[in-house]
Amino acid sequence: MLILVINAGSSSIKYKLYDVEKDVFLAEGIIERIGDKQATHTHKIDKQEPIKQKVQADNHHQATELVLDMLTHSEVGVIKSIDEISGVGHRVVHGGEEFNKSVLINQDVIASITKFIKLAPLHNPPALEGIKAARKLLPDKPQVAVFDTAFHQTMPEEAFFYALPYKFYKKYGMRRYGFHGTSHKYVARKAAKILNKPPEKLKIITCHLGNGCSIAAVMNGSSVDTSMGFTPLEGLAMGTRCGDIDPAIVTFILENEGLNTYQMDNILNKKSGLLGLSEVSNDMRELNAACKIKDGKACIALDVFYYRIKKYIGAYIAVMNGIDAIVLTAGIGENNPWLKDRLEKDLSEILSKFGAKVLVIPTKEEWMIAMDTYEIINRKK
Numbered sequence: 001m002l003i004l005v006i007n008a009g010s011s012s013i014k015y016k017l018y019d020v021e022k023d024v025f026l027a028e029g030i031i032e033r034i035g036d037k038q039a040t041h042t043h044k045i046d047k048q049e050p051i052k053q054k055v056q057a058d059n060h061h062q063a064t065e066l067v068l069d070m071l072t073h074s075e076v077g078v079i080k081s082i083d084e085i086s087g088v089g090h091r092v093v094h095g096g097e098e099f100n101k102s103v104l105i106n107q108d109v110i111a112s113i114t115k116f117i118k119l120a121p122l123h124n125p126p127a128l129e130g131i132k133a134a135r136k137l138l139p140d141k142p143q144v145a146v147f148d149t150a151f152h153q154t155m156p157e158e159a160f161f162y163a164l165p166y167k168f169y170k171k172y173g174m175r176r177y178g179f180h181g182t183s184h185k186y187v188a189r190k191a192a193k194i195l196n197k198p199p200e201k202l203k204i205i206t207c208h209l210g211n212g213c214s215i216a217a218v219m220n221g222s223s224v225d226t227s228m229g230f231t232p233l234e235g236l237a238m239g240t241r242c243g244d245i246d247p248a249i250v251t252f253i254l255e256n257e258g259l260n261t262y263q264m265d266n267i268l269n270k271k272s273g274l275l276g277l278s279e280v281s282n283d284m285r286e287l288n289a290a291c292k293i294k295d296g297k298a299c300i301a302l303d304v305f306y307y308r309i310k311k312y313i314g315a316y317i318a319v320m321n322g323i324d325a326i327v328l329t330a331g332i333g334e335n336n337p338w339l340k341d342r343l344e345k346d347l348s349e350i351l352s353k354f355g356a357k358v359l360v361i362p363t364k365e366e367w368m369i370a371m372d373t374y375e376i377i378n379r380k381k
């Protein structure tokens with residue numbers, strides 16, 4: 001059964017076509033710079049060199065059309081007709097408090113995703129564009145929404161409430177939601193398989209470390225806490241995001257630098273984190289290289305990044321009163337062996353007391369989206 005996974009961003013659409021029952025992916029690609037004259041389409045068939053070409057993609061509808069044309073192309077396509085696709089899984093960032101799992105998309109679901117635009121103004125609108133385009137172009141195929149926030153909806157109140165006036169929760173839904181849920185769910189399940197134990201019997205801390213970074217406490221298969229909050233800015237130090245800071249810093253900078261809220265937001269989201277501290281780069285590869293040649297600020301940035309992870313792990317071991325595994329995943333987590341080595345050394349007493357392991361597990365968010373879509377489609381039948 002073929003499932004198409006679509007991840008629509010503000011100016012891009014990423015896609016991946018899976019044969020779920022055979023556990024293989026057939027093709028993947030990305031259309032970038034949608035709405036720009038320089039739009040490009042990169043398409044890759046498993047194990048082959050990618051094809052990259054300039055395209056005309058004025059909007060998400062046109063871009064989705066290009067994706068389907070490419071998948072069914074007589075020479076470089078992988079299917080004969082779009083009828084071979086059984087369903088489409090869409091990545092949606094924000095499902096608010098309404099969705100604790102993936103759902104079949106209907107008008108009510110679209111209305112809810114639209115309602116949550118106020119919580120994810122940059123992410124939910126392009127997801128809706130992708131959904132609308134795919135529904136138009138593949139009207140007979142079931143479409144499923146898979147939310148970044150859904151996995152964390154099991155968090156207890158004490159973990160998701162901020163100590164702010166309660167009225168802001170009522171008025172704006174201001175609470176911790178958490179993100180990267182699909183990735184945390186996937187690697188936690190995979191860790192349980194590797195440990196050969198049922199997820200319901202495990203305490204796992206999953207660290208998704210990419211450009212955005214978040215960490216989650218997964219107890220008995222459910223997320224009980226996570227570091228990202230109302231937005232993806234909270235928690236760990238990230239590529240360009242500051243993560244946890246004293247909130248009074250925001251008003252201090254606003255007053256002393258004479259900035260407006262847009263400029264402030266830009267500093268917190270785009271100019272901070274590894275980039276802000278190091279003044280070198282937000283890219284871990286460059287920071288590793290710079291620190292090796294004794295660039296002091298690069299080394300400090302790496303130390304802050306690492307220390308924050310270690311501190312959260314400590315907190316989550318306390319939250320769960322134990323630990324079976326710490327999982328490192330995503331671009332940084334999967335490719336920096338020093339992280340595993342350092343955690344194993346620094347946490348050696350705790351790890352040996354609980355018989356816990358540090359595992360590196362590549363994340364497969366798109367695969368998880370395809371699996372959820374597959375399960376929902378089959379349940380419907």
Ligand code: ADP
Pocket residue numbers: 209210211212239282283284285286330331332333335336
């Ligand atoms: P995104 O959140 O954009 O999906 P990724 O999961 O691709 O991000 O992670 C990007 C980060 O992973 C960057 O900091 C990058 O430097 C780091 N990374 C990727 N490959 C390597 C590598 N081989 N060695 C060290 N760091 C890497």
